Amino acid sequence: MKLVGKIAVVTGGNSGIGYATAKELASEGAKVIITGRDKESVQKAASDLNVVGLVSDQGNLEAIKKLVGHVQGQFGAVDILFINAGVVSFSPLESATEEHFDEIMTINFKGAYFTLSKFIPVLKDGAAVIFLSSVNATSGMPNTSAYAASKAAVHSLVKVASTELAMRKIRVNAVSPGPIDTPIFGKVGLDEASLQGFATAMQQRIPLHRFGNSAEVAKLVSFLASDDALFITGAEYVIDGGISVNPILG
Secondary structure (H helix, E strand, O other), X not given: OOOOOOEEEEOOOOOHHHHHHHHHHHHOOOEEEEXXXXXXXXXXXXXXXXXXXXXXXOOOHXXXXXXXXXXXXXXXXXXXXXXXXXXXXXXXXXXXXXXXXXXXXHHHHHHHHXXXXXHHHHEEEEEEEEEEOOOHHHHXXXXXXXXXXXXXXXXXXXXXXXXXXXHXXXXXXXXXXXXXXXXXXXXXXXXXXXXHHHXXXXXXXXXXXXXXXXXXXXXXXXXXXXHHHOOOOOOXXXXXXXXXXXXXXX
């Protein structure tokens, strides 16, 4: 158990990768706090995982400030911060609306940015910060322009934060999954037939010929949160089954 005595905060920990990561961190001995926007799902996840659940909206700056204050007041300083909460929806550039753009950027980038910013005073020296990014940040996949831009912005933030926080030995890294079988795939605005077609086409392009699963991503996050990764900061770890390789022949 490599994380005994550590305090870990997982935003968006009520489902998908966040849920699996909270479970993994707890199994390694950490005291875990999960967040989410939906009170019922947060309470259920917290009960199932035997962790602390707090309702908080990453897209709301005041909610972020309240979250930090609550965590500091109840648990003191934080050793691990996994900024995972996010949304995804697809739209061609030509027909993208302001609402589409604003929702994605507000939660995925602005929210992630200020979650780190407001947590910095309560991060222990030597803490680990991990952002959930995506291979979409650099893949050029059609109809993902706003989502891809939000994750590319996260990559830039990781680089800058890793240098600003290095004097305190705080490590900042990103994990970029490719296709992972999570509930978020059902929230991209596609009907069931289109979703199945998308999934089939995607799996044909993955060298390992399958989607990843949340537990596999969780183990990577847990590694980056542990002392095994003490010399790793400012890095992006891709976990995508090889889909970003793009061989010329194959």
